[in-house]
Amino acid sequence: MSSNKELTQEKKIVVSIQDLFISFGDNHVLNGFSLELFEGENLVVMGKSGCGKSIMIKCLIGLQSVDSGSINIMGTEIANLEKEQLDDLRTEIGFLFQGSALYDSMSVRENLDFPLRRHTNKFGVLNNTDAMIIEALRSVGLESAIDLMPSELSGGMKRRIALARTLILKPKIILYDEPTTGLDPITSKEIVLLMKSIQETYKTSSIIITHDMDCARAISNRMILLIDGIAYVTGTFEELSKSIDPKVKAFFK
Amino acid sequence: MTIAKNNSSRLLSFFDEFGKLSIFAVRFFKEVFKPPYEFSELLRQCYNIGIKSLLLVGVTGFIIGLVFTLQSRPTLQEFGAVSWMPSMVGISIIREIGPLVTALICAGRVGSGIGAELGSMRVTEQIDAMDVSGTNPFKYLVVTRVVAATLMLPILTIVGDALALYGSYLVEFNKDDVSLQLYFGEVFSALEFGDLIPSTIKTFFFGFAIGIVGCFKGYNCDKGTVGVGLAANEAVVYTSMLIFILDFIAVLLTDIFYE
Numbered sequence: 001m002s003s004n005k006e007l008t009q010e011k012k013i014v015v016s017i018q019d020l021f022i023s024f025g026d027n028h029v030l031n032g033f034s035l036e037l038f039e040g041e042n043l044v045v046m047g048k049s050g051c052g053k054s055i056m057i058k059c060l061i062g063l064q065s066v067d068s069g070s071i072n073i074m075g076t077e078i079a080n081l082e083k084e085q086l087d088d089l090r091t092e093i094g095f096l097f098q099g100s101a102l103y104d105s106m107s108v109r110e111n112l113d114f115p116l117r118r119h120t121n122k123f124g125v126l127n128n129t130d131a132m133i134i135e136a137l138r139s140v141g142l143e144s145a146i147d148l149m150p151s152e153l154s155g156g157m158k159r160r161i162a163l164a165r166t167l168i169l170k171p172k173i174i175l176y177d178e179p180t181t182g183l184d185p186i187t188s189k190e191i192v193l194l195m196k197s198i199q200e201t202y203k204t205s206s207i208i209i210t211h212d213m214d215c216a217r218a219i220s221n222r223m224i225l226l227i228d229g230i231a232y233v234t235g236t237f238e239e240l241s242k243s244i245d246p247k248v249k250a251f252f253k
Numbered sequence: 254m255t256i257a258k259n260n261s262s263r264l265l266s267f268f269d270e271f272g273k274l275s276i277f278a279v280r281f282f283k284e285v286f287k288p289p290y291e292f293s294e295l296l297r298q299c300y301n302i303g304i305k306s307l308l309l310v311g312v313t314g315f316i317i318g319l320v321f322t323l324q325s326r327p328t329l330q331e332f333g334a335v336s337w338m339p340s341m342v343g344i345s346i347i348r349e350i351g352p353l354v355t356a357l358i359c360a361g362r363v364g365s366g367i368g369a370e371l372g373s374m375r376v377t378e379q380i381d382a383m384d385v386s387g388t389n390p391f392k393y394l395v396v397t398r399v400v401a402a403t404l405m406l407p408i409l410t411i412v413g414d415a416l417a418l419y420g421s422y423l424v425e426f427n428k429d430d431v432s433l434q435l436y437f438g439e440v441f442s443a444l445e446f447g448d449l450i451p452s453t454i455k456t457f458f459f460g461f462a463i464g465i466v467g468c469f470k471g472y473n474c475d476k477g478t479v480g481v482g483l484a485a486n487e488a489v490v491y492t493s494m495l496i497f498i499l500d501f502i503a504v505l506l507t508d509i510f511y512e
Contacts, residue, residue: 061385090387101382104374115386118289169386 011038014173014205015060020069022055029055031229032069037173037205042195044208044216044237046251047226053209054098056226057175060207061093062086074172091115094166094174094204098181100158102150108161109133109146112168136164139201140194156187163194167202174198176208180215192218213252225251277469281399284392291397298401302363306409309362310355314413317354318346318420326428335429339436340443342421347444348452351414353500356459359406360492364467367398368488371471372481380472395472399464406460407453447511455503459496466492 015037022030029052037043047053058064060071062078071078076089103111112133137143140160150158159179166174179195180188192215198204210216216223217237225232225240227247233240241252322342329335371394374380383390418440425431467488474484 058381063381063384087387087389090385093385095382095385097378097382099377101378103379103382104377114383115388118386118388165386 367467402464
């Protein structure tokens with residue numbers, strides 16, 4: 001765990017979740033979950049299907065309300081924010097959805113243009129957004145797809161375009177909800193490499209929800225296993241893979 | 254006991270749904286006047302709702318005019334009152350049949366379309382994606398569609414009415430060689446502003462009902478792909494019921510006003 005201590009000492013915390021509780025009726029999904037994300041870090045969260053991983057990152061961005069607990073992003077407690085303040089904070093956080101969530105009725109250009117045009121607070125009034133759109137598409141290697149519709153794209157291309165749309169607002173934090181799910185191994189590898197290059201180029205901090213061990217091994221600086229609604233164990237991939245705890249071992253078989 | 258329990262839970266869920274719809278409508282009025290305005294999306298929705306419904310509304314109106322005249326003619330002939338045909342058709346179409354039929358057609362085409370489109374956007378997390386990018390999906394998706402439906406329905410009704418009257422004229426021309434000027438002269442001499450104004454005003458309300466119910470059902474859709482179908486279906490059913498209720502209120506108010 002020495003690497004964790006170094007990270008804690010050197011870097012500042014950009015996301016902090018403390019004692020998060022969420023339940024749906026009698027189903028207690030999170031039971032006091034806590035997490036800290038450090039600047040420039042890739043933090044992988046793993047857990048069984050339905051254990052509340054996606055719900056947890058949706059709480060971070062205000063898409064899901066919480067029963068109790070505190071969520072602090074870059075020094076701001078999100079529970080106290082007005083809608084406008086939350087929208088401003090959201091421009092600093094990118095979110096890659098599991099199904100890409102591209103707007104079906106818009107071309108790739110319009111998909112990327114949509115958030116840009118509506119954030120005059122951050123970027124000023126933009127007369128020509130093409131340069132920013134092309135730069136974002138170039139960073140995912142898909143400039144040629146600029147005028148295509150989402151229905152004309154493959155699954156991997158959709159994921160890349162969604163990533164470009166996330167990058168266009170130049171976020172400081174990126175939340176990935178199962179970024180390689182539903183993709184073939186080669187495309188998954190490409191997406192993982194892309195995520196790494198984004199971290200290096202844009203100096204982003206990321207929380208990655210995944211079931212994909214190869215993805216976790218390749219990208220994580222640190223991992224958390226979410227079991228029974230809590231952060232059961234934290235450590236690097238290597239540390240967790242050598243664990244003798246049966247609950248942890250089950251993930252690495 | 255079970256039947257009474259079921260009925261009371263149905264009644265509760267009806268009031269729950271009605272309350273949520275009212276809150277949704279209040280949010281619409283709060284957002285509609287607040288900048289920024291999504292003009293280009295509004296124009297796109299006007300095209301989708303208005304221009305793309307023209308053919309259906311026009312053909313239906315035309316056929317209703319033809320059929321209505323053909324069906325009424327023998328009865329009027331029996332009483333020697335065929336000359337009353339333009340006045341009767343004009344008043345019936347303009348006051349009641351035109352607005353109601355146009356609204357029901359649009360409830361089917363537009364209401365279900367909006368419900369299904371927004372429902373599938375909700376299920377595929379596109380609405381969430383708008384939310385997390387810090388934009389206002391309600392303003393972009395709901396406000397534009399409701400405003401477009403409210404503005405387009407009166408125009409569609411006018412087109413539907415005109416084609417219904419033209420259909421009626423063609424029957425009269427075929428049977429009695431009546432001229433276009435004479436036919437429409439008779440129609441308009443029978444009509445008063447009191448016929449035109451309330452029937453036009455109520456179409457704005459019909460358009461609003463189509464837009465707001467379709468958006469409400471789609472925007473709050475859940476339960477995956479099954480939910481999308483349900484949203485489209487319920488949008489049509491609820492809107493149709495609401496249109497009849499609004500029509501009844503409009504007729505009642507007009508009647509009170511005339512008295």
